[in-house]
Amino acid sequence: MPVTAIVGAQWGDVGKGKITDLLAEAADLVIRFGGGSNAGHTVINGLGEFKLHLLPSGIFNAAAISLLGTGMVVDFAALQRELDDLRRAGVSGSGLRISNRAQVVMPYHIVLDRLLDEARGEERVGTTQRGIGPAYADKVARLGIQTGDILFPDVVRRKLDLLLPETNRTLLRLGHPAIDPADIMRQAGEWRECFGTLLVDQVELVDRYLTEQRPIVLEGQLGAMRDIDWGEYPYVTSSTTIAGGGAVGGGVPPAAIDRVVGVVKAYTTAVGTGPMPTELHGVEADDLRTKGAEFGATTGRPRRVGWFDGPAACYARRLNGFTDMAVTKLDVLSGLESIPICVAYDVAGRASSDMPVTPLLRDAEPVFESVPGWEADISDIRSWFDLPSEARFYLSRLEELVGAKAGIVSVGPHRAQTILR
Ligand code: IMP
Numbered sequence: 001m002p003v004t005a006i007v008g009a010q011w012g013d014v015g016k017g018k019i020t021d022l023l024a025e026a027a028d029l030v031i032r033f034g035g036g037s038n039a040g041h042t043v044i045n046g047l048g049e050f051k052l053h054l055l056p057s058g059i060f061n062a063a064a065i066s067l068l069g070t071g072m073v074v075d076f077a078a079l080q081r082e083l084d085d086l087r088r089a090g091v092s093g094s095g096l097r098i099s100n101r102a103q104v105v106m107p108y109h110i111v112l113d114r115l116l117d118e119a120r121g122e123e124r125v126g127t128t129q130r131g132i133g134p135a136y137a138d139k140v141a142r143l144g145i146q147t148g149d150i151l152f153p154d155v156v157r158r159k160l161d162l163l164l165p166e167t168n169r170t171l172l173r174l175g176h177p178a179i180d181p182a183d184i185m186r187q188a189g190e191w192r193e194c195f196g197t198l199l200v201d202q203v204e205l206v207d208r209y210l211t212e213q214r215p216i217v218l219e220g221q222l223g224a225m226r227d228i229d230w231g232e233y234p235y236v237t238s239s240t241t242i243a244g245g246g247a248v249g250g251g252v253p254p255a256a257i258d259r260v261v262g263v264v265k266a267y268t269t270a271v272g273t274g275p276m277p278t279e280l281h282g283v284e285a286d287d288l289r290t291k292g293a294e295f296g297a298t299t300g301r302p303r304r305v306g307w308f309d310g311p312a313a314c315y316a317r318r319l320n321g322f323t324d325m326a327v328t329k330l331d332v333l334s335g336l337e338s339i340p341i342c343v344a345y346d347v348a349g350r351a352s353s354d355m356p357v358t359p360l361l362r363d364a365e366p367v368f369e370s371v372p373g374w375e376a377d378i379s380d381i382r383s384w385f386d387l388p389s390e391a392r393f394y395l396s397r398l399e400e401l402v403g404a405k406a407g408i409v410s411v412g413p414h415r416a417q418t419i420l421r
Contacts, residue, residue, distance in 0.1 A: 071249015235274025
């Protein structure tokens with residue numbers, strides 16, 4: 001059955017948006033299976049340049065359904081802003097659908113995200129402040145409001161009566177005024193008006209597409225190192241970022257997923273706090289950041305940058321089972337005399353390519369090997385064999401370290417700047 005999951009294999013911001021946009025061209029159904037408006041997918045195609053946060057990258061394929069899946073937390077106000085932007089650029093977004101079992105990011109989640117992360121002081125996660133953590137916390141505490149609830153005002157009101165007293169106590173303690181339920185009910189009415197007709201039964205939809213053998217893409221968010229279970233906890237997001245999450249949040253039976261594309265950037269970037277063993281500092285970092293235009297698509301924060309981290313990408317391959325690997329931004333590395341690659345970590349005097357737990361990762365020293373760089377601008381190259389031999393060697397070294405074949409290589413931001421092997 002033609003189901004492809006596309007997942008990030010590092011910390012985040014791997015260029016997954018471009019790869020999904022590319023693969024979504026041939027898909028009939030594109031499902032985002034987790035996260036919310038914390039995502040920042042940059043897509044550049046024939047229609048222009050777009051920064052997607054909530055919308056699946058399939059939104060540009062007018063013939064496809066783009067579904068916000070059950071595993072997501074949906075901020076309706078942010079969704080409206082994003083759709084308005086697209087419509088101004090002439091993209092109708094008519095394929096958009098929303099699972100009626102996803103969670104709603106409420107206005108108080110956004111306030112709490114900022115206040116609670118600030119209250120952690122030195123231990124802050126550096127979240128995107130989009131309400132993601134508090135929305136998932138309410139979900140598992142069984143205090144969440146599901147997207148489908150907006151069709152039933154009395155249900156929303158009952159849930160608010162249950163949860164707001166405690167939420168308001170927390171807000172007041174953190175110096176923020178209490179939330180008025182009438183205000184939320186008014187907003188919920190607007191959400192119902194704008195999005196009520198887009199709510200769907202995801203299970204029926206997915207089952208129908210599977211039965212008809214129509215191609216489905218499951219679009220992940222962030223990367224394995226920020227996964228709630230497998231990432232460098234607690235410096236993680238609050239959702240599942242790996243392909244298994246595509247089954248859970250995407251409503252697709254696990255055995256139906258027959259292709260997993262792991263996306264890695266040719267070097268490493270991260271936003272937010274937590275260990276990043278190959279991180280660069282000073283001039284070297286500034287150079288790479290500028291060359292790669294490494295500023296967050298959601299927050300505009302300068303991204304932390306570093307060399308390719310073999311153990312992290314291999315860890316992601318082990319968790320996801322990549323059938324293919326996509327390597328993005330290879331063009332950014334052109335012009336370097338030699339390129340360091342992290343092949344292992346030195347953890348307490350012992351070299352290992354396994355991923356240690358966070359307290360050990362914090363002190364892990366990267367073990368680097370250097371490979372020769374290449375001078376030529378490769379952004380116009382479209383064939384594997386036209387790449388400089390050093391670039392091919394670099395990629396083959398990544399393949400060995402990760403344990404997956406680089407079937408897709410991206411050499412520039414445009415959809416066309418892609419080498420398919
Ligand atoms: P949250 O997902 O906003 O709760 O943030 C948790 C962690 O994930 C922080 O380190 C964020 O910087 C990081 N993060 C969240 N979304 C993205 C993204 O789209 N790209 C890169 N990092 C992200």
